[in-house]
Amino acid sequence: MIKISLPDGTVKEFESGITPMEVAKSISEGFARNVISAKFNDTIIETSTPLTSDGSLILYTWNDKEGKKAFWHSTSHVMAQAIEMLYPGAKLTIGPAIDNGFYYDIDFGEQKISENDFPKIEAKMLEIARGKHDFKMRAASKADALKFYKDQDNPFKVELIENLEDGTITFCDHDTFTDLCLGGHIPNTGIIKAVKLMSASGSYWRGDEKNLNSPGFMALLSRNKRISRSILNCWKRPRNEITANWEKNWNFLLFQKKLV
Numbered sequence: 001m002i003k004i005s006l007p008d009g010t011v012k013e014f015e016s017g018i019t020p021m022e023v024a025k026s027i028s029e030g031f032a033r034n035v036i037s038a039k040f041n042d043t044i045i046e047t048s049t050p051l052t053s054d055g056s057l058i059l060y061t062w063n064d065k066e067g068k069k070a071f072w073h074s075t076s077h078v079m080a081q082a083i084e085m086l087y088p089g090a091k092l093t094i095g096p097a098i099d100n101g102f103y104y105d106i107d108f109g110e111q112k113i114s115e116n117d118f119p120k121i122e123a124k125m126l127e128i129a130r131g132k133h134d135f136k137m138r139a140a141s142k143a144d145a146l147k148f149y150k151d152q153d154n155p156f157k158v159e160l161i162e163n164l165e166d167g168t169i170t171f172c173d174h175d176t177f178t179d180l181c182l183g184g185h186i187p188n189t190g191i192i193k194a195v196k197l198m199s200a201s202g203s204y205w206r207g208d209e210k211n212l213n214s215p216g217f218m219a220l221l222s223r224n225k226r227i228s229r230s231i232l233n234c235w236k237r238p239r240n241e242i243t244a245n246w247e248k249n250w251n252f253l254l255f256q257k258k259l260v
Contacts, residue, residue: 005056014051021047021187024059034061036186037070044070044184046137072097074135074185075125075192076104081177082124087111092179093156101198107156118197125195132190133175137183142166145180 001013004023014023020038024031024047037060038047044066051057060067076095083090083106090111095104140148142161149157157180161169172181174189186192 002051003054004051005054007058016052017050019048019050020045020057020059023051023057027059031059035059036061036191037064037067037184039066046135046183046185047187048134048136068100069097070184070186071191072100072102074189075195076102077135077172077174077177077179077181077185078125078128078189078192079104079121079195079197080106080179081128081175082121084177086117086121086124087113091152091154091156094160115197115199122195122197126192128175129189129192129195131175132188134188135185136173137181137185138171138173140169140171142169145169145171148178149180 002016002018003011003013004018005011006027012023012026014026020040021032021035024035035047038045038049039058039060040049040051041055058066060070062068062071076097079102080092080095083092087108089109091107091109093105093107095102142164143166145161145164146158149161160180169180170182171178172183172185
């Protein structure tokens with residue numbers, strides 16, 4: 001048996017291997033339906049991660065900052081899948097969650113992309129989301145990870161993996177899509193109910209003008225079927241204000257190897 005401490009001070013005993021979602025269900029089925037992320041002993045984990053030791057567990061919903069972050073992060077995977085399906089040959093780079101959405105840089109090569117393409121990308125994202133595909137983490141050796149992206153001819157992911165230590169590399173799979181990722185997802189794609197791509201503009205890989213200038217997408221998303229007016233108003237601010245926090249964290253993301 002293991003002892004799980006909850007934020008309200010409650011300590012519960014469970015069989016080793018219980019998941020955060022199962023803990024949530026032991027509290028309330030209604031509460032569990034709203035849980036979308038979890039933290040165990042100060043580490044963000046999947047709601048399906050087996051717990052095998054004593055520790056402190058926090059369960060997050062859409063109302064929590066960490067819950068929203070998991071939501072943005074997970075939806076960036078769905079957008080990446082939609083992009084790969086609609087634009088074969090597009091190369092994914094990195095896309096951190098930001099306030100009320102996420103940012104993603106993608107190299108489209110010779111393919112042209114504009115805001116006129118947004119509706120079909122959004123439609124494909126929601127089509128994928130309706131499949132209710134589970135997000136599943138798996139470990140990969142450095143050699144296998146490098147081979148995967150070299151076979152895809154993706155120099156961006158190869159560069160990132162080359163700076164990682166063997167034994168620390170993980171991928172996230174959902175549906176037919178897989179991506180280099182540290183984790184921290186919502187349970188499945190079905191939670192995503194609304195998507196709104198906000199802009200696409202040039203950005204330099206790793207912020208270096210000597211590197212490739214590729215389209216960077218900004219997106220906001222919602223668990224509900226409608227994007228709230230308050231969130232839309234947030235996105236009316238100048239782009240440099242919206243991305244200020246993301247830019248300040250860019251080097252942190254790279255040096256700490258926080259990959260999306």
